[in-house]
Amino acid sequence: MRRLNAFNISLQNLRRRPFRSFCIASFVALLSFVLITGSLLTFSLRKGMSSMSDRLGADLILAPIGYQHSAEGVLLRGEPSAFYLDMEALDKISGVKGFSRTSPQLFIATMDSSHCSFPVQLIGYEPNTDFVIAPWLLGEVPGILAFGEVIVGSQIDATAGDKLMFFSSEYRVVARLEKTGMGFDTSVFFNMETARAALKEYFYYTGEDVRDVERAASIITADIDEGLDPVAFTREIHDALRLSGVDVIRPQDFIGELSRNLNLLMSVIFTLTAILWLLAVGVLTVLFTVILNERKGEFRIYRVLGATVGWIARFVLLEAALVSLFGALAGVFAFCLLILPFRALIDLGMILPYIQPRAGTAALLIAAGFFMSFLVGPLASLYSVLRIGPVSAASVWDGE
Amino acid sequence: MSGRIKHIAAGLFFLVFGILIAVGPKYIFKICEQNHGHVTNCLWSARAELGIGIVIALLGAAYILSSAVPMLAGLSLSILFNGTLAFLIPNILIGMCEHHNMDCRLITLPSLNVISLLVTLAASVNTIRLIRKYRRDTRGNAIAQAERI
Numbered sequence: 417m418r419r420l421n422a423f424n425i426s427l428q429n430l431r432r433r434p435f436r437s438f439c440i441a442s443f444v445a446l447l448s449f450v451l452i453t454g455s456l457l458t459f460s461l462r463k464g465m466s467s468m469s470d471r472l473g474a475d476l477i478l479a480p481i482g483y484q485h486s487a488e489g490v491l492l493r494g495e496p497s498a499f500y501l502d503m504e505a506l507d508k509i510s511g512v513k514g515f516s517r518t519s520p521q522l523f524i525a526t527m528d529s530s531h532c533s534f535p536v537q538l539i540g541y542e543p544n545t546d547f548v549i550a551p552w553l554l555g556e557v558p559g560i561l562a563f564g565e566v567i568v569g570s571q572i573d574a575t576a577g578d579k580l581m582f583f584s585s586e587y588r589v590v591a592r593l594e595k596t597g598m599g600f601d602t603s604v605f606f607n608m609e610t611a612r613a614a615l616k617e618y619f620y621y622t623g624e625d626v627r628d629v630e631r632a633a634s635i636i637t638a639d640i641d642e643g644l645d646p647v648a649f650t651r652e653i654h655d656a657l658r659l660s661g662v663d664v665i666r667p668q669d670f671i672g673e674l675s676r677n678l679n680l681l682m683s684v685i686f687t688l689t690a691i692l693w694l695l696a697v698g699v700l701t702v703l704f705t706v707i708l709n710e711r712k713g714e715f716r717i718y719r720v721l722g723a724t725v726g727w728i729a730r731f732v733l734l735e736a737a738l739v740s741l742f743g744a745l746a747g748v749f750a751f752c753l754l755i756l757p758f759r760a761l762i763d764l765g766m767i768l769p770y771i772q773p774r775a776g777t778a779a780l781l782i783a784a785g786f787f788m789s790f791l792v793g794p795l796a797s798l799y800s801v802l803r804i805g806p807v808s809a810a811s812v813w814d815g816e
Numbered sequence: 817m818s819g820r821i822k823h824i825a826a827g828l829f830f831l832v833f834g835i836l837i838a839v840g841p842k843y844i845f846k847i848c849e850q851n852h853g854h855v856t857n858c859l860w861s862a863r864a865e866l867g868i869g870i871v872i873a874l875l876g877a878a879y880i881l882s883s884a885v886p887m888l889a890g891l892s893l894s895i896l897f898n899g900t901l902a903f904l905i906p907n908i909l910i911g912m913c914e915h916h917n918m919d920c921r922l923i924t925l926p927s928l929n930v931i932s933l934l935v936t937l938a939a940s941v942n943t944i945r946l947i948r949k950y951r952r953d954t955r956g957n958a959i960a961q962a963e964r965i
Contacts, residue, residue, distance in 0.1 A: 573915035753933075761922045
């Protein structure tokens with residue numbers, strides 16, 4: 417036989433009123449689910465944004481006119497593109513004063529293939545001059561990439577030692593990058609020599625051509641001399657390169673715009689979650705007050721049976737904590753069932769910079785969401801508990 | 817919830833989820849497209865799931881039509897074993913495509929895992945509930961019989 421203590425009586429009470437308990441627990445479960453999902457989403461977006469700011473380090477990007485969005489697409493989202501600067505433009509760029517360092521990059525788009533679940537962007541860079549990709553790329557591999565060697569992004573299914581085939585040549589994978597949350601995750605990196613060899617094959621298959629494959633480049637990344645005002649300098653070289661078919665892009669502009677949009681999105685998520693939490697506390701406070709008013713007779717019987725006012729208060733708090741606990745656990749369960757198994761799909765489908773936390777951090781966020789939603793029940797019942805006041809056992813006999 | 821409604825709800829749950837396991841990989845959360853005559857693992861997994869899903873759905877239908885508690889417990893236990901098999905096939909026994917970015921790994925596998933785990937979990941809880949009910953009923957009958965004697 418079960419002992420007649422506060423815990424068992426609370427459990428029996430919850431079971432006796434299944435619909436009421438179910439409604440309160442569902443409300444807490446919804447809160448728990450939203451809190452956990454919202455915090456993981458916000459964390460992942462923030463991490464993705466900071467990774468992107470760290471890795472797009474050039475002051476300026478020079479791209480063919482009309483290809484600004486394509487260049488952004490390659491760098492931010494890995495959307496395959498192939499475009500090339502005119503040779504005259506390259507000559508003009510090399511004549512501009514004010515650049516402290518410049519380095520070309522070459523973009524080659526792979527063909528559509530039914531074997532690939534997403535398209536792959538090939539990126540060639542010049543190891544001797546590059547200052548954007550190489551610093552963090554070389555952290556992954558010892559030495560400089562040799563001819564025929566490639567480094568693959570985190571979403572490319574290949575590991576070091578694998579062979580990958582693009583067009584009609586095979587390339588050896590020497591390293592795989594960690595997730596960056598941007599276009600680099602679906603990109604493959606070559607040194608410029610390898611990239612130009614691949615470009616020849618690309619031209620062979622597509623029928624496109626540029627005048628001088630050996631000097632071909634898609635964008636030029638550039639840093640400007642110290643002391644120069646980036647905005648004024650950008651305007652200056654806009655004028656200098658007018659009519660040469662070159663567009664000047666400031667990565668900070670598109671990072672800044674994206675960052676503003678992301679901050680707005682995160683503020684909306686945070687505000688909605690906070691409103692939901694406050695709403696939950698408010699609604700449950702009203703609910704518990706009404707329920708406890710209905711149960712005054714029950715409390716008087718407890719008093720007659722010898723329960724103290726403190727015991728009744730603890731009993732009410734325990735009941736609220738229990739229903740809140742079941743709700744919060746249900747929320748975590750729903751998250752584990754609906755979000756966790758599909759994290760790879762969410763990751764791949766996100767067009768925003770998005771890096772999911774590691775298991776430890778994710779567990780901490782889940783625990784925090786669970787705890788915050790669990791708190792709602794006891795907090796909401798606190799007001800009603802304080803209002804119980806001294807319940808007189810004698811009032812039972814007064815016919816109340 | 818009355819016992820009859822609980823009984824029909826459980827049966828319907830198994831029936832619907834059995835159908836989902838059977839036809840999901842083919843029509844809802846689809847496996848990878850099979851091209852160039854090359855057949856991938858996920859196709860074989862989907863075929864096996866079709867068979868297991870149909871069995872679970874039929875067991876669910878039988879569950880709705882039955883009423884004896886020992887029979888229901890037996891059906892529920894078979895659903896539990898089939899649910900476990902539905903989970904093991906794409907994960908261990910046959911598997912899916914090797915590459916983690918393929919459709920079958922991104923969509924089909926997590927969907928099948930969620931459904932088969934739900935079926936297994938529900939069948940476990942249901943089986944335990946029915947066995948306890950059966951024991952309680954048998955004990956009650958034995959006491960009533962003893963009192964009559």
